Amino acid sequence: MTTQPIKTVAPKPAPVWRHHHILDVDDFSREEIELVFNTTQAMKEVLSRPIKRVPALRGKTLITLFYEPSTRTRLSFELAAKNLGADAASLSAPASSVTKGESLIDTVSTLQALGADIIVMRHPHSGAPYIAAQYVKASIINAGDGWHAHPTQALLDLYTIQEHKESLKGLKAVIIGDILHSRVARSNIWGLTTMGAEVTLCGPPTLLPTELGEQNHHLPPTNIEHDIERALDGADVVMTLRLQLERQQSGLLPSIREYVQLYQLTEARLSLARPDALVLHPGPVNEDIEIASAVAHGPQSVINEQVSNGVAVRMALLYILAGSQKQ
Amino acid sequence: MNQTLLIKGGRIIDPSQKIDETGSLLVAEGKIAWLGKGEATPPKTDYEVLDAQGLVVCPGLIDLHCHLRQPGYEEKETIASGTKAAARGGFTTICCMPNTNPPLDNQTAIEYIKAKAAAEAVVRVLAIGCISKGRKGQELAEMGEMAAAGAVAFSDDGEPVLSSHIMRQALDYSRAFDLPVIDHCEDTALTEGGQMNEGVVSARLGLRGIPNAAEDIIVARDLALAQLTGGRLHIAHATTEGAVELIRRAKEKGVRVTAEVTPHHLTLTEERVIGYNTNAKVNPPLRTERDIEALIQGLNDNTIDIIATDHAPHTEGDKLCEFALAPFGISGLETALGSLMGLVHKKQLSLATLIAKLTHEPAKILGAKQGKLGTLAVGAPADVTIFDPNLEWVVDTKDFASKGKNTPLVGEKLKGRVIATIYQGKVVYKDKTIKLKQR
Incomplete structure (x- = not known):
C-alpha cells in the first residue's frame, strides 16, 4: 500500500490506557477520553488525505456481530477498520435467534477461532458484551447493548462537542427524551460528567427513572427536569433521543401527539438555550417527532458531523486497542 | 442400619424445649433416646461417641x-x-x-x-x-x-x-x-x-x-x-x-x-x-x-x-x-x-x-x-444437626452435592459450617474431620 504513516503527534497507546475491551465509558478516565480525542484528531487528518488509508492494522481482523439492525454504526466500524488496513467481516444474527440454546458464548468463541482480533457487538440485551468478554481473548467493542451502553456513540458525541467548544468542562448539557430505554443517554451521562459537564435529563416521568437523579454511588450526579423549557434554559449542548413509537402501546405515553407537544425540540424552544448551543441526535432521526425538521437541519445542528466523526473516533479506538493488544 | 450414638459435650440448643446448654444426646433406634445436661452420662453403655465439644447440637x-x-x-x-x-x-x-x-x-x-x-x-x-x-x-x-x-x-x-x-x-x-x-x-x-x-x-x-x-x-x-x-x-x-x-x-x-x-x-x-x-x-x-x-x-x-x-x-x-x-x-x-x-x-x-x-x-x-419434628425431645425422630459456629470456610461449588452450582457466593468466606447431619439416627453427612469413636 502506498500510503504515508500517520504523522500527527502519534498517540502511542500510552500508559493511561487500561482497556482490553470497550464495554462502556463508565470506567474511562478523563485521560483516556483525551487520548481518544487526540488520536481521533490524527485519524481525521488521515481521512482528509486523497487516499484515506494507513496500514496501522494490517493483518488484524475485525468482525462485526450484530443481533440488532443498524446502518450507521456497523458501516462506520467497517469503514474504520478498512481505513486502517484491517480485514473486516460481518455476521448478522437476527434478534429472533437470541434464544436459549443459541449460545452467545459459542458464537463469539467461533468468531475468535476464525481469527477475529476485535469483535464489535450489538445486542438487544443489556450486559451481553460483558458475558462475551469473559470468554474470549479477542477485544470486544460494545456497539450497543440493550438499554445499557453505547460507548463509541458517547465518545463520538463528546468529540463532536469538544471540537466546537474547546472544552467540555462546565458546559451545561441537556439530554431530552426516552432516557429509560436509552443506551446512548446512559453512556453520555458517564462521559459528559467525567469530562466536567453538568448534565440535565429531561423527559416524561414514565421514561425517566427517578433513580438517575438521586444522589448515590452507582451513578454520576445529574439533574432531572420534566419541563423542557426549564431544562433548555442556558444550555450549551442539547441532545435529543429517538423515540420508539411502540412506547405508546406499552402504556408509557398517552400518545405520540402529546409527546410532540410536550417534548419536541422546536426552534422556539431551542431559542431558550444559549445562542451557540449545539444540537445532537444519535440517529436515526424521527423528524418532527422528537425534533423539528428545521432544527435537525438548522444551523446549530451537528448531526451530520456526528456521523462523520463516528468513523474517525472508531478508527482511533481500533488503533488504540490494537496497540494495547501488542503489549 | 441405625446406630447407637452418643453426641457428647456439645452446646445443645433446642428452642422447642427452650434448652441452650452444654450436654450430651443419645441416639438409639432412630430416636432421641436420652438427653443429659452437663457431664451426665447415659444409662446405656454400648454406643459410638461423636465428640461435639465446641460444636452446636440442634434439631x-x-x-x-x-x-x-x-x-x-x-x-x-x-x-x-x-x-x-x-x-x-x-x-x-x-x-x-x-x-x-x-x-x-x-x-x-x-x-x-x-x-x-x-x-x-x-x-x-x-x-x-x-x-x-x-x-x-x-x-x-x-x-x-x-x-x-x-x-x-x-x-x-x-x-x-x-x-x-x-x-x-x-x-x-x-x-x-x-x-x-x-x-x-x-x-x-x-x-x-x-x-x-x-x-x-x-x-x-x-x-x-x-x-x-x-x-x-x-x-x-x-x-x-x-x-x-x-x-x-x-x-x-x-x-x-x-x-x-x-x-x-x-x-x-x-x-x-x-x-x-x-x-x-x-x-x-x-x-x-x-x-x-x-x-x-x-x-x-x-x-x-x-x-x-x-x-x-x-x-x-x-x-x-x-x-x-x-x-x-x-x-x-x-x-x-x-x-x-x-x-x-x-x-x-x-x-x-x-x-x-x-x-x-x-x-x-x-x-x-x-x-x-x-x-x-x-x-x-x-x-x-x-410427627415430632424440629425437636430434640426424647422419643422424637433422631434428626440432629451438628455445626461449628466459628469455623470459616470458602464456598467452592466443586464440593456441592447439589447439581446446581448457581450461587453468587462462589469464593466467599463464610463463618459457620455443618459438621454432621443425623437423620433418623443415621449419620447422613459428616465432615471428614469427624471421627466416630467406639466407646
Whole structure:
C-alpha cells in the first residue's frame, strides 16, 4: 500500500490506557477520553488525505456481530477498520435467534477461532458484551447493548462537542427524551460528567427513572427536569433521543401527539438555550417527532458531523486497542 | 442400619424445649433416646461417641421451600442429589415445590415423590402440591386427595395465583385439611420482563426492574383473602419492607398467616447483580439494605416465622448466557447455615432465634401430622444437626452435592459450617474431620 504513516503527534497507546475491551465509558478516565480525542484528531487528518488509508492494522481482523439492525454504526466500524488496513467481516444474527440454546458464548468463541482480533457487538440485551468478554481473548467493542451502553456513540458525541467548544468542562448539557430505554443517554451521562459537564435529563416521568437523579454511588450526579423549557434554559449542548413509537402501546405515553407537544425540540424552544448551543441526535432521526425538521437541519445542528466523526473516533479506538493488544 | 450414638459435650440448643446448654444426646433406634445436661452420662453403655465439644447440637433443620426438579428437570437436580445437598447443609426435612414437569398437581404425582424419596432420598422429603391444576391458576387442584397422599401444603410457586377468585377458593377449600396455602406474591403486570430489583442498580445497568410494589400488592390481597376465608396463608420468600409491615399488621389483627424469608434475601443486596452476574438473578430479586433491615426486624419480632432456602438449582449452561435469558434461582441448601451465621456473628440475630426459625417454627407450620419434628425431645425422630459456629470456610461449588452450582457466593468466606447431619439416627453427612469413636 502506498500510503504515508500517520504523522500527527502519534498517540502511542500510552500508559493511561487500561482497556482490553470497550464495554462502556463508565470506567474511562478523563485521560483516556483525551487520548481518544487526540488520536481521533490524527485519524481525521488521515481521512482528509486523497487516499484515506494507513496500514496501522494490517493483518488484524475485525468482525462485526450484530443481533440488532443498524446502518450507521456497523458501516462506520467497517469503514474504520478498512481505513486502517484491517480485514473486516460481518455476521448478522437476527434478534429472533437470541434464544436459549443459541449460545452467545459459542458464537463469539467461533468468531475468535476464525481469527477475529476485535469483535464489535450489538445486542438487544443489556450486559451481553460483558458475558462475551469473559470468554474470549479477542477485544470486544460494545456497539450497543440493550438499554445499557453505547460507548463509541458517547465518545463520538463528546468529540463532536469538544471540537466546537474547546472544552467540555462546565458546559451545561441537556439530554431530552426516552432516557429509560436509552443506551446512548446512559453512556453520555458517564462521559459528559467525567469530562466536567453538568448534565440535565429531561423527559416524561414514565421514561425517566427517578433513580438517575438521586444522589448515590452507582451513578454520576445529574439533574432531572420534566419541563423542557426549564431544562433548555442556558444550555450549551442539547441532545435529543429517538423515540420508539411502540412506547405508546406499552402504556408509557398517552400518545405520540402529546409527546410532540410536550417534548419536541422546536426552534422556539431551542431559542431558550444559549445562542451557540449545539444540537445532537444519535440517529436515526424521527423528524418532527422528537425534533423539528428545521432544527435537525438548522444551523446549530451537528448531526451530520456526528456521523462523520463516528468513523474517525472508531478508527482511533481500533488503533488504540490494537496497540494495547501488542503489549 | 441405625446406630447407637452418643453426641457428647456439645452446646445443645433446642428452642422447642427452650434448652441452650452444654450436654450430651443419645441416639438409639432412630430416636432421641436420652438427653443429659452437663457431664451426665447415659444409662446405656454400648454406643459410638461423636465428640461435639465446641460444636452446636440442634434439631435437624427443616426447609419448607426447595426445588428438587424431579420429575422433569433431572439435569438440574434430583431427589437423590438434592437430598444429599440438604444433608450437607444440615437439613433433615425438606419440602419440595410442585413446579416440576409434570407439576405435582394430583395424588399420583405426590405418591411418585414419596416412592422416589423412599428409594433414593437421604433425608425426609415432604411434597407440596399445586394449588391449581397444571399451575395454571384457573381451577383448583384436587387438594383433598393430595392431602390424603401426604402433601403438606399447596402452592403454585414460581407463579403467583393471579386470580383473586381462585386464591380465595384455595384458602377456603384448604381449611378442610388444615394445610397452608403458600403464595409466591408477584403482581406480574408490574414485573413483566423484569430482571432484578427496580432501583438505582437497575437504572445503571439498563435492566428492567421489579418494584417492591409488585410483591406488596399481592401480599396485601392475600392477607385480605385470608381474613375473609379464615384459611391458612403462608407467604413465600418475603423480600420487601412493605410486605413485612403488611404481615405484621395482619398478625396483630389475628389473620392466620405465616411467612418465610430466604438466606439470600437476608444477606445479599441488588449490588450483587453488578457485572451482570446471572448467579445473582433470583425471583423475587435481591433487594436493598433497607429491605434487609426490615426483614431482620421481622424475624426478631416474629412477623416472619421461618427461614426457608428456596433452593433453586440450575445447570451451569442455564446460567451461562445473557442476563435477560438466564433463569431465576439460587442454589441455596449448602450455603444457608454458613451465610445465616453471618447474621449471628454480626449480632443481628441470636443463635437461638436462628435455630428456632430453621427447626421449631417450620415444624409448627407442618403441624403434628408429620410427627415430632424440629425437636430434640426424647422419643422424637433422631434428626440432629451438628455445626461449628466459628469455623470459616470458602464456598467452592466443586464440593456441592447439589447439581446446581448457581450461587453468587462462589469464593466467599463464610463463618459457620455443618459438621454432621443425623437423620433418623443415621449419620447422613459428616465432615471428614469427624471421627466416630467406639466407646
